[in-house]
Amino acid sequence: MLLLPGAEPFRHEGGEVGVLVCHGFTGSPQSVRPWADYLAERGLTVSLPLLPGHGTRWQDMAITGWQDWYAEVDRELWRLRERCTQVFVCGLSMGGALTLRLAAHHGDAISGIALVNPANKVHGLAARALPVVRHLMPTTKGIASDIAKPGVTETGYDRVPLHAAYSFRRFLQQLDRELPQVTQPLLLMHSPQDHVVPPADSARILARVSSLDVTERLLENSYHVATLDHDAPQIFEETYAFIGRLTTAAELPGAAAHG
Template structure:
């Protein structure tokens, strides 16, 4: 299947500090592309992969599960680690859960974590019904496009494949059990008005990780896909400053001549 316009993966070869960005469930790299561009323009090496089953049609996602999505970002992290002196991992929503598992599993190979509206649990009655319902129905309504900014749009599926949702629920349980293994510096940014992931997920993550260098920031003007919303520039700049604090000299400021 052809990839949806805008959903293509992105890579940029920059300096010795690398950043891996992980998009969300039923979403695509498009939701993080402005963030990736911002970092690339400042001299960082950037990888923004397309997760298996994403970016084409929701039916393709029915054939994938969390092991596939995690394997993709794990592979990308290993590639970055081979060519970069330090690697940071960023994630949105389910991408936040992928990010946290990478941090838990790879230890010192991950220098820091930035997560935006990270998901930790499948909520509601549907969560408990998934083991059975997924055999009775193929999909339910989608969760894309939760954006406050007028005209903001996310390239994602308008349906949630239920087999994949069941796998996601299993993945969240696994990651939750591994959160105490996360010791890296963490910047967590979340929206009080999020119609996809409740604030309880961020609170749960902060209460479970073992990191001592933790910054929590509220994105008051944005909904779930905050990387495409009113607070996007703040996310981009705060994450770049976070890298600069932990990897002095990382990247370089965009040249004034290029519109900086």
């Protein structure tokens, strides 16, 4: 099956510190690849999987659900845990939601999580109609490429398959109940101007997690896909500093500079 340009998964064998990077709903690894590359270039072991049903055509996504997407990142986490002494997880949008569920279920096996515009709820009146509407129409308009930076596009579907959207909504409802189980150090970066996930989602996540080590950063110059937007360098630098602060200098090259 042909992949869209940039949608291929990415793995880099680095040092003893591993990072799992998770992309978003209807998106692909392309949207977070610069984030993964930045960390890989600094000697970390990095895994960026392609979620099932993504990166090809929306019809393939229509027959998948949240259990499939979560199972993929869960498998990659186990692979990193076998390879590395410490593992961190990063995610954009739905990737942030998947990250939070991994954190809720894996406890101390995850040393910290970094989120960019994480999703907490499927918004709008149409969301309540999804159980019925998904049987009447297969798709709605896409959500890809909410980016302020001119000339930059996200590799994602131009349609949202409604069966998958319904599954995503059910996943977020379940995750919301599990958020108090998240205890790891948390770096949450979000855009005040986001046309896909409103800032209220980040506020609710911060209010419900049990993490005591919490850092919040605003991405003032970016929209939803901030990892491809003006604030991308800030995201990458903040993430590496966050990991460095929680890692011994012997394990992470340059970590001492962030101590």
